[in-house]
Amino acid sequence: MIATLIGVAILTLAAVILIRRAGRFIRTRGRSGCANCPYSRGCCGGCSGGCDRDIANS
């Protein structure tokens, strides 16, 4: 039972992450794609109000 719940939780979490990221990506016209990206560190094209990094840091 617990294992099944864990499985469901993982699937739900993954779905939520994907849906939210996809939504943010569309809303910010791709700028949020660089959120938490270690390769770009510091810039990813301007994130007026839509960048995960700014939101995470605010």
Next chain:
Amino acid sequence: MNMTIALAGNPNSGKTTLFNALTGSNQYVGNWPGVTVERKEAKFEIGDDLATLVDLPGVYSLSPYSIEENITRHFIAQHQPDVVLNIVDATNLERNLYLTLQLMELERPVVVALNLMDELQRRGETIDCARLSKELGAPVVPISAKKKQGFDPLFQAIYDQAHNPTPAHPARFYEPSTRDALREIVEALGGFTAHSAFDVDEHFTHRDENERDDDHNAHASHRHIGGYDDEGDLDYAPPTTWVALKLLEGDELLKESAQLSDAQRARIRKSVSDYVARGQAEHPGIDSLTLVVDARYRRIDQVLKAAGFHRREREISTSDKIDRIVTHRYLAFPIFLAVMGLMFAITFGPVGTFLTGLTESLVGWIGDLAGAGLAAASAPEWVTSLVLDGVIAGVGGVLVFLPQILLIFLFMSILEDSGYMSRAAFITDRLLRKFGLSGRSFIPMLMGFGCTTTAIVAARGVENERDRRMTILLTPFMSCGARLPVYGLFTAAFFPGRQALVVLSLYALGMLMMIVCGVILRKTAFREGDSPFLMELPPYRLPHLKSVLRRLWDRAKDFLTRAGTIIFAMSVLIWFMQSFSPTLQWVTDSAQSIFGRLGAFIAPVFAPLGFGQWEKGVALLSGLVAKEAVVSTLQVLYSVGSASELTTAIAAHFTPLSAYSFLVFILLYVPCVAALAAARRELHSTKYFLMTICIQLGTAYVVSMLIYQIGSLFIR
């Protein structure tokens, strides 16, 4: 009192060192809204006051040409910080003081922090700071940002300027012709208190990003609105004298955006042409901008002379001696390749492999623990598969490469901080020019070694439209950091002992394809003339260990967050799509899964390239989201638990030739969706965007196919 201090200065003047020394780790790092430039700010105490220190981009002047300059002048003119803290490199006074004068023209209280005084003294040169301060009209405080010396008098000067501001007006000391022209223009604008009489609206008005027309050229609009969208209501207009100076210089941004009547424009035009006529009497052919620049430099000469500045006859510095070898006509490129080779040898050689092995052991232990726990809990088969074959395999498969990624970034940070990367751009510029490409474009391309998205956006700094488009089209050929896990996996499986050489060959191939495509584009779609390229070669410096390590730590945190979010979610999605059929039935044969059916469609396309199996095609698709996802996809699809098992599985499903062909395809095909979105935004043309995709896919396909087909003739 809460005060805002803007920190401004030339690049390589010690600005970042000073910022870090003043604020420690108490920093907020973000972006200047709407643009690519990093914004740092932090708070610290000066006496009873709480100061917010805003780090402005490093600039040489306040022209309207680059986003960094626009950010600096916009922030100071519109947000009117309490103090502008200008860090000046004492070993390069003439160049640094040019910016100082321009900062002072914005009529905010300025404090000059004169850095690297010890180096100045070592050269046998002297300057009287008190007299310099008197001549400039702003406090000048000698400091050493690296050794944290001089901070107490610096804080005192900042405090005094904030509480009893004494903004100076350097234009009052420019030669008479310039002063007369300025006076006329100020009168045309309506006088010194004319802020309400004219309206520099477009330049400084807040504009909502979402209101912009999609077809509107982003590059032009960035210049037009001063570089970026601002965050709030702006209470201040820029100083009238400053506006007059900019109009005298012929600043296009101001000319277009200042809302003036026809009569005002006519008067201003006359003042400018009279000014130019006076200047041309002495210097035929000179323009108004050069006259103003000359006025500033004459003032700098006066100031330095009055301050008793003595410059020694310049000796050949250590940096010059090193550059004689490093930028040598014939040695430069081999040295560059050797440096890159050494970087890869350490990363993919014994050191990197050892560290990766440690991470792999950790991931394996976590997998064993999870497996035992699930077995003890009698977990259903699908849950066990999800956790072990999905999450742990997928995320773990990427995590094991963290040490190698950090090693690469460690070396790149060291190369950057030491000053060598500028030489790399200089050396490559010489090479690129032979093929008709602009060296100015190589700086964003060099950033492509880290991240393609960053590099594409950095192409905004390339003023020439043709060069900018070509930079965006060609930058994706520079192998980005996210591809490293894929290289690491395949080279470990097929080329043990020669991993560094293989990775180096991929980077070199990427650069070669960049040149080849660039030459073809130059002769076809982008035929216009050449653009000049000016860059500074900073002196070599020992990298600051603390800042290098801090940056590495930040990257590691980001990598782990990325692994825990998008890579995790992608791994679960891939597991789902290869575990369930299109009718959502649990399948044990992956070929019957959603992915299997999808992959069966695209697999034949890749057959001529040597990897015509559905798993490989699907892995390439997942690479569109994040290149590291190729590794996690293969790990999930081949149902293996650890990186070493994946290496074995890869070895069973590829040959060395098809593996290299696959790596070449990974190298050259389209970058991730974030980079594609950035390219679409920056190109602002569907035609060029589609051209980018076609060029990259076409090049990847053709080159991979040639390698595999020709290689097959010799290797079985």
